[in-house]
Amino acid sequence: MQIVTVVNCPLCHSTEHKIYAVLDHRELRICFECKHLFAGKFDKQRMQKVYNEEYHGSEKDMVDWNLRNNNVWEGLCRNIKKYLEGKGVRLLDMGAGTGGFALKIKERYPEVALTLIENSYFAKIFLKNNIKDAAIYGDLFELESAMDSGKFDVITILQTLEHLENPKEICENLYGILKNGGILLLTVPNRKSYKVLFNGINDGLCFSNQTHIHFFDRAGMKKMLLDCGFSKVKRVVQLGGSNHDRLMSFFQWILRLLGFSTENRFVAIK
Numbered sequence: 001m002q003i004v005t006v007v008n009c010p011l012c013h014s015t016e017h018k019i020y021a022v023l024d025h026r027e028l029r030i031c032f033e034c035k036h037l038f039a040g041k042f043d044k045q046r047m048q049k050v051y052n053e054e055y056h057g058s059e060k061d062m063v064d065w066n067l068r069n070n071n072v073w074e075g076l077c078r079n080i081k082k083y084l085e086g087k088g089v090r091l092l093d094m095g096a097g098t099g100g101f102a103l104k105i106k107e108r109y110p111e112v113a114l115t116l117i118e119n120s121y122f123a124k125i126f127l128k129n130n131i132k133d134a135a136i137y138g139d140l141f142e143l144e145s146a147m148d149s150g151k152f153d154v155i156t157i158l159q160t161l162e163h164l165e166n167p168k169e170i171c172e173n174l175y176g177i178l179k180n181g182g183i184l185l186l187t188v189p190n191r192k193s194y195k196v197l198f199n200g201i202n203d204g205l206c207f208s209n210q211t212h213i214h215f216f217d218r219a220g221m222k223k224m225l226l227d228c229g230f231s232k233v234k235r236v237v238q239l240g241g242s243n244h245d246r247l248m249s250f251f252q253w254i255l256r257l258l259g260f261s262t263e264n265r266f267v268a269i270k
């Protein structure tokens with residue numbers, strides 16, 4: 001066991017927070033000041049074990065996963081289409097995973113120069129073998145140390161921020177390496193989704209994932225990104241871009257409109 005205890009709220013640094021729920025190895029706390037919900041106590045070793053088991057799939061599983069989610073990658077590209085079409089576009093994908101999104105960018109916009117950050121050993125090997133011309137780093141610190149003066153036009157951080165210990169610090173750093181007028185595309189699980197509404201902390205997606213240590217809602221995320229310096233933050237509500245058929249996609253769109261979808265998606269402009 002390697003228990004981490006968080007004293008200050010990771011978003012507003014307040015020490016005033018109280019227990020919200022106790023889940024598996026995580027004790028969730030809610031901040032009085034900014035209402036952020038976070039794991040105030042968790043077992044890092046247990047989390048690492050879950051990561052290792054998740055990523056120990058064969059290379060075939062990674063290929064299948066990328067193919068299975070093809071519509072999701074297509075949808076994400078559509079969200080930021082106009083920013084990908086220019087000349088000499090530089091894109092950083094933080095938390096690239098098995099590279100499904102990066103491969104889709106390569107397919108649709110071969111001119112875009114890709115930089116990827118991924119800390120899983122197995123996923124990183126897969127990325128190196130499958131996206132030969134991408135620059136790949138283990139974490140943001142490694143990238144910043146190797147970085148020339150060239151900043152990025154587009155930064156994406158998809159279903160990643162909820163896993164990181166200091167999400168605000170990460171967003172501030174990403175803001176720092178983004179060009180003026182550049183954009184950040186960010187997706188996180190929605191702590192106020194219809195699944196959470198029906199099933200509470202046994203929702204199966206947001207709270208149930210043992211590697212999640214932050215739980216965002218719309219207002220909290222918007223405020224955090226504005227506090228990081230972004231001039232404009234827009235929530236993206238898209239029809240389609242998922243693995244559902246047409247009727248289910250329509251219902252999903254309604255949920256997205258109302259703010260009850262399982263994921264919240266934002267575009268922030270520097």
Ligand SMILES: [Zn+2]
Pocket residue numbers: 009010011012013014031032033034035036
């Ligand atoms: Zn707070």
